[in-house]
Amino acid sequence: MTIKDTPEEWEIRATETPFVGNKTSVRTDEVVMPDGAVVRRDYQVHPGSVGVLALDEEDRVLVIRQYRHPVRQKLWEIPAGLLDVPGENPLHAAQRELYEEAHVKAEDWRVLTDVYTTAGGCDEAVRVFLARNLSDADGERFAVEDEEIDLEYARVPVDELVRGVLAGELHNNCLVVGVFSLVAARAGGGLDALRPADAPWPARPFPS
Numbered sequence: 001m002t003i004k005d006t007p008e009e010w011e012i013r014a015t016e017t018p019f020v021g022n023k024t025s026v027r028t029d030e031v032v033m034p035d036g037a038v039v040r041r042d043y044q045v046h047p048g049s050v051g052v053l054a055l056d057e058e059d060r061v062l063v064i065r066q067y068r069h070p071v072r073q074k075l076w077e078i079p080a081g082l083l084d085v086p087g088e089n090p091l092h093a094a095q096r097e098l099y100e101e102a103h104v105k106a107e108d109w110r111v112l113t114d115v116y117t118t119a120g121g122c123d124e125a126v127r128v129f130l131a132r133n134l135s136d137a138d139g140e141r142f143a144v145e146d147e148e149i150d151l152e153y154a155r156v157p158v159d160e161l162v163r164g165v166l167a168g169e170l171h172n173n174c175l176v177v178g179v180f181s182l183v184a185a186r187a188g189g190g191l192d193a194l195r196p197a198d199a200p201w202p203a204r205p206f207p208s
Contacts, residue, residue, distance in 0.1 A: 046124035048204040050094040051080035051174035054131045060155035077172040106131035109197035113181040125203035128178045
């Protein structure tokens with residue numbers, strides 16, 4: 001057996017969008033089950049996101065502490081953001097987020113991992129990049145607003161992040177997935193064996 005996710009789409013008898021928000025919406029589909037029954041499935045429609053695990057020459061990860069209202073916590077996260085433009089190249093979006101959130105640029109980019117954050121209730125797909133050879137970005141810092149006004153920054157050793165995740169102290173999805181993917185890649189073929197930054201992404205196709 002090949003353990004690999006595969007595309008599939010069951011018949012939809014009807015669909016509606018009862019809520020449309022600023023960035024996301026909620027859709028209700030009437031889906032035909034394998035036994036012929038028709039059930040309603042509600043889920044959040046999301047444009048997709050990118051995350052950046054930025055690793056410096058001292059084996060530290062650039063992390064940001066930000067307030068997240070739905071969970072009422074300040075979370076340590078890696079730089080991340082929405083794919084604001086349909087069909088946008090995810091690498092370009094990741095480079096933009098690293099600049100806007102941390103005023104940092106990177107010379108070496110790889111795809112670390114692709115995930116669906118909550119496939120049972122949301123269609124959000126996230127591509128997490130590994131960024132290396134870091135340096136300060138040119139020009140003035142990006143003007144932040146809202147939650148980003150209160151950002152805190154740190155560079156934390158990989159081992160300390162692993163410890164924090166396993167101790168139940170760090171919870172951000174992209175941080176957890178990114179850090180453990182980094183550790184797994186090092187234990188496997190090495191970081192240079194990761195997919196190139198422009199690798200295809202069927203969940204959010206983009207022009208080559």
